[in-house]
Amino acid sequence: MNTEDPHTETLIPLQKHLFDIPSEITYLNCCYMSPQLLSVSEAGRQALFRKQRPWKVTIPDFFEETEKTRGLFAELIEAEPGDIAIIPATSYGVAVAAKNLEVAPGSKILMLHEQFPSNVLGWQELAQLKNAKTIFLKDPSNSGWTEIILDAIDESTSIVALPHVHWSDGRMIDLPKIGHRCRETGAALVLDLTQSLGAMPFSVKEVQPDFLIASTYKWLLGPYSMGFLYADPKHHQGKPIEFNWIQRKHSEDFTGLARYEKEYQPGARRFDVGERSNFMLMPMVHAALQQILEWQVPKISKTLNKLTSEAANWAEQIGLQVAAADQRGPHFFGVGFPDGIPDGLLESLSKEQVFVSIRGKSMRVSPHLFNNLQDLEKLFAILKHQLG
Ligand SMILES: Cc1ncc(COP(=O)(O)O)c(C=O)c1O
Numbered sequence: 001m002n003t004e005d006p007h008t009e010t011l012i013p014l015q016k017h018l019f020d021i022p023s024e025i026t027y028l029n030c031c032y033m034s035p036q037l038l039s040v041s042e043a044g045r046q047a048l049f050r051k052q053r054p055w056k057v058t059i060p061d062f063f064e065e066t067e068k069t070r071g072l073f074a075e076l077i078e079a080e081p082g083d084i085a086i087i088p089a090t091s092y093g094v095a096v097a098a099k100n101l102e103v104a105p106g107s108k109i110l111m112l113h114e115q116f117p118s119n120v121l122g123w124q125e126l127a128q129l130k131n132a133k134t135i136f137l138k139d140p141s142n143s144g145w146t147e148i149i150l151d152a153i154d155e156s157t158s159i160v161a162l163p164h165v166h167w168s169d170g171r172m173i174d175l176p177k178i179g180h181r182c183r184e185t186g187a188a189l190v191l192d193l194t195q196s197l198g199a200m201p202f203s204v205k206e207v208q209p210d211f212l213i214a215s216t217y218k219w220l221l222g223p224y225s226m227g228f229l230y231a232d233p234k235h236h237q238g239k240p241i242e243f244n245w246i247q248r249k250h251s252e253d254f255t256g257l258a259r260y261e262k263e264y265q266p267g268a269r270r271f272d273v274g275e276r277s278n279f280m281l282m283p284m285v286h287a288a289l290q291q292i293l294e295w296q297v298p299k300i301s302k303t304l305n306k307l308t309s310e311a312a313n314w315a316e317q318i319g320l321q322v323a324a325a326d327q328r329g330p331h332f333f334g335v336g337f338p339d340g341i342p343d344g345l346l347e348s349l350s351k352e353q354v355f356v357s358i359r360g361k362s363m364r365v366s367p368h369l370f371n372n373l374q375d376l377e378k379l380f381a382i383l384k385h386q387l388g
Contacts (some may be wrong), residue, residue, distance in 0.1 A: 012295055012303045015369035026354040026375045031167065031195060031332055031366040034221045036284075043287040044223065047280045059254055062246065062277045069282055072289035073228045076297065077212065078203040082236075082267025085229040086276040090194050092241070093213030093229040094122035094161070096271050097190045100231075100238035101210065105131040107158035110149065110187075113139040114360055116167045119192040119213075123161055132158060144327045146174040150181050157187040164196035168359035169334025170366075171323045179207040194218055194227075199304055199331035199368075201297045204230060211235065219331065221368075222288035223281045231268040244274035300369065305330035307367050311376035315365075318384045334362030342386060354379050 019035050021027055027035060036044075050057060071081040087093045103109070109123045113136050120134075127134045140148050145166070153160060160182055165172045175191070182189040188210040193202060198219035204212065212230040216222030231238070245251055247270050249263040264270035292300070312322045312333050321336035322328070341358060349356060356379065357364050367375065 010299055010302055011306060012299050012369055014372055015295075018291070019370045021370050024353050026352075026371075026378050028365050028367050028371060028375060028379060029355045029357050030199075030218060030368050031170075031359075031364045032218075032357045033224070034218055034368060035370070036223070037221055037288060037291055039291060040222065040284045040287045043283040044280070047283045050279055057279065059252065061279070063252060065279075065282050065286065066272075066277055069286045069289065070228075072286065072293060074230075075293060076197065076202075076289065077230060078205050079230055080267070082269070083204075083230050083233065085231065085268040085271035086273060086278070086282075087213070087227045087229045087271070088225050088273050089227055090116075090118040090192050090213050090215045091122060092273060093211065093227060094119055094190070094192070095241050096229055096231075096238075097188075097211035097213070098122045098126040099241055100235050101159055101188045101190075103127070103130040103132045103158045106156070107132045108156055109134050109159045109161060110137060110152055110157055111135070111161050112137055112145065112149075112163070112166060114166075114168060115161075115163070116192065116194075118194075119161050119163065119190075123159065140171070144174075145171055146177055149173065149178055153178070153181045153185055153187055155185050157182075157185060159188045159190060161190045161192070163192050163194070164200055164202065165329035165332070166334075167195045168364065169323065169336075169362040170329045170332045170364065171327055171334070172329045175202070175207045175209075179209065183208065196329060196331070198292050198297065198300070200301055200329055204232075208232070216285050216288065220285075220288055221292060222285040226278065226281045226285050229268065229271055231271060233267075236267050236270070238270070240271050242274060244272070244276075246274075246276060247272050295369070301330045303369060304332075304367060307371060307373060307376060308333050308365065310373055311365060311367075311380065314376070314380040315383075318380065318387060320383070331368075332364055332366035334359075334364055336361060337363070345386070348386065349379070349382060352378070352382055354382060 018037055070084045074081045074084050124134055137148050191209045191212045193214045197214040210232050215227040217224040245257050248261040315322050315335050322333050
């Protein structure tokens with residue numbers, strides 16, 4: 001009889017050989033920064049030497065690599081390449097969204113309690129400019145976020161700015177439901193998926209956000225200082241936050257740049273950051289996205305969920321608090337300590353070469369495909385010992 005778990009065939013086997021992680025290191029901190037894939041480092045190594053010989057950098061190089069990478073990101077979220085802009089950080093994407101959304105005086109911009117600042121500060125600035133209000137929805141403690149958000153969205157809401165999971169404890173939001181509610185009331189939906197995209201399936205067709213933003217250095221396994229912005233086609237006539245030559249129509253013709261073309265390249269390309277071709281980082285992002293698409297996000301998600309589910313049980317067995325399984329994301333979870341976070345916790349874990357992070361009242365446990373259950377066992381064995 002086959003006693004194997006019927007889901008095992010959809011899980012991805014350990015991928016540690018694709019990373020440079022010494023055997024003594026237990027890295028469970030992708031929420032902070034994912035380790036770079038060897039293929040991404042190799043792409044970066046080759047890119048580093050490219051400008052040593054600029055005569056080999058051709059005009060099509062300014063465009064082709066960007067377009068290929070834009071296409072891979074579009075595939076990841078079920079969008080079209082023309083819906084995607086290249087940006088350097090989440091905050092940049094929020095600034096673009098803020099410049100292009102209507103905000104009536106007195107209207108509300110909704111966010112979560114202790115949301116990540118890159119998806120807050122731009123909205124505070126906008127609210128001040130337009131005489132609108134920023135509302136931080138209260139922490140749901142043991143219940144889920146979704147109902148709280150749904151209840152708060154009404155006709156006086158201009159913008160709902162959210163993640164897919166809260167960055168400090170991994171509690172999840174049902175985005176298709178939120179998208180539906182926003183369309184009912186006419187609120188714009190802006191998503192920062194930096195802490196989920198690449199590890200949680202997501203489709204713009206299902207959620208229909210106005211704008212979606214993701215930096216690449218966490219769950220997209222890419223480098224620091226790169227990101228993507230999705231803009232719904234209804235915003236493709238919008239205004240960028242800065243004006244650069246490559247966003248403009250006919251920018252492929254380097255002899256004609258001083259005609260100062262008024263029209264833009266098609267779609268969301270008008271929002272591309274200056275020097276977006278980024279000869280150093282773009283090939284790295286491309287390699288990272290290729291690997292993620294090859295693994296397939298639903299499989300990454302299932303595989304990580306198996307690790308985090310098991311580990312969340314261990315956490316509960318030693319008296320620690322975690323959100324219920326149906327309220328947390330598949331790829332990471334936050335651990336609460338009923339008597340507060342023990343002093344020197346991170347230091348004592350790092351002495352044992354175990355790496356996690358603390359945000360707010362939560363210790364984040366965020367593995368990836370280079371981790372196995374033994375890594376998580378090690379973490380919880382140390383915690384059990386420490387807590388007596
Ligand atoms: C939810 C979330 N969004 C965005 C970022 C990064 O933002 P930025 O690219 O603006 O530095 C982080 C980093 O921790 C994050 O947790």
